[in-house]
Amino acid sequence: MTEQLAVAVLGAGGRMGAEAVKAVDAAEDLKLVAALGRGDSLDSLAGTGAQVVVDLTTPDSTEANVRFAVEHGMHAVVGTTGWDEQKRRNLDALLEAHPGTGVLIAPNFALGSVLASAFAAKAARYFESVEIIELHHPDKVDAPSGTAVRTAQLVAASREEAGVSASPDATTKSLDGARGADVEGVRVHSVRLRGLVAHQEVLLGGPGEQLTIRHDSFDRASFMPGVLLGVRAVASHPGLTYGLDGYLDLND
Numbered sequence: 001m002t003e004q005l006a007v008a009v010l011g012a013g014g015r016m017g018a019e020a021v022k023a024v025d026a027a028e029d030l031k032l033v034a035a036l037g038r039g040d041s042l043d044s045l046a047g048t049g050a051q052v053v054v055d056l057t058t059p060d061s062t063e064a065n066v067r068f069a070v071e072h073g074m075h076a077v078v079g080t081t082g083w084d085e086q087k088r089r090n091l092d093a094l095l096e097a098h099p100g101t102g103v104l105i106a107p108n109f110a111l112g113s114v115l116a117s118a119f120a121a122k123a124a125r126y127f128e129s130v131e132i133i134e135l136h137h138p139d140k141v142d143a144p145s146g147t148a149v150r151t152a153q154l155v156a157a158s159r160e161e162a163g164v165s166a167s168p169d170a171t172t173k174s175l176d177g178a179r180g181a182d183v184e185g186v187r188v189h190s191v192r193l194r195g196l197v198a199h200q201e202v203l204l205g206g207p208g209e210q211l212t213i214r215h216d217s218f219d220r221a222s223f224m225p226g227v228l229l230g231v232r233a234v235a236s237h238p239g240l241t242y243g244l245d246g247y248l249d250l251n252d
């Protein structure tokens with residue numbers, strides 16, 4: 001048998017972390033060497049032989065976790081939200097000083113979600129209007145979701161490239177928040193509702209028609225094939241990759 005890849009999971013006691021621990025444990029080619037929670041020192045990672053660190057923690061701790069991993073020669077697969085442009089730029093600079101080390105920041109690990117965002121970006125140039133609704137469980141701490149932000153970025157880039165104007169909107173009077181958040185010119189609406197896991201709709205409107213691109217994660221098991229794909233591929237993608245689509249061939 002070929003040697004197993006040594007994997008550490010940060011945020012191991014959380015909803016996603018616990019699922020990732022099970023998925024890594026069950027994979028024959030991977031070996032779980034550490035499962036750390038909030039109280040555990042990152043220093044304890046150093047002696048574990050971890051080659052890949054999976055970060056599923058919180059927006060306020062993920063940056064320091066990833067920095068530690070990179071500075072200690074470990075690749076990182078990151079599902080945690082909060083990686084704005086400035087943080088990604090800082091990480092890029094750090095990775096330049098650590099050539100050969102790879103970091104994947106994946107706003108969503110569910111393959112269906114990655115495809116839905118790619119389809120939405122392709123479609124967005126053909127419609128006058130586009131808005132995004134993301135729907136999540138009420139224990140989520142951030143809004144809008146990282147997936148919605150990433151989708152809005154892809155949609156905005158596609159529309160800009162095609163020279164499409166901003167979505168029409170005659171609103172001059174509204175209550176604060178009524179029109180959602182503006183992410184690169186795309187309106188994003190966040191719903192938090194008990195019973196939900198992670199869901200998103202991209203609404204595309206043209207004269208007399210609407211296309212809705214919807215993805216539903218009913219269970220966190222939906223994220224695990226993407227986590228495992230990231231863990232297995234990150235070492236062969238040095239530098240920073242933003243979005244699991246960077247590891248897939250979605251261009252045709």
Ligand SMILES: NC(=O)C1=CN([C@@H]2O[C@H](COP(=O)(O)OP(=O)(O)OC[C@H]3O[C@@H](n4cnc5c(N)ncnc54)[C@H](OP(=O)(O)O)[C@@H]3O)[C@@H](O)[C@H]2O)C=CC1
Nearest residue numbers: 011013014015016037038057061079080081106107108109
């Ligand atoms: N990319 C993707 O596909 C997905 C991404 N996510 C994202 O992943 C993140 C985690 O989500 P979720 O599992 O639902 O959240 P949880 O709150 O359930 O889990 C986060 C866990 O991280 C722990 N933690 C906090 N700080 C640290 C630290 N410094 N070191 C180690 N562990 C720490 C928390 O401990 P404590 O409870 O003690 O605070 C908690 O157990 C969120 O940003 C979420 O948006 C979620 C689903 C899918």
Ligand SMILES: O=C(O)C1=N[C@H](C(=O)O)C[C@H](O)C1
Nearest residue numbers: 081107108140145146147198
């Ligand atoms: O917190 C969650 O649950 C999720 N977070 C990610 C996000 O913010 O996009 C991914 C998925 O939507 C679930």
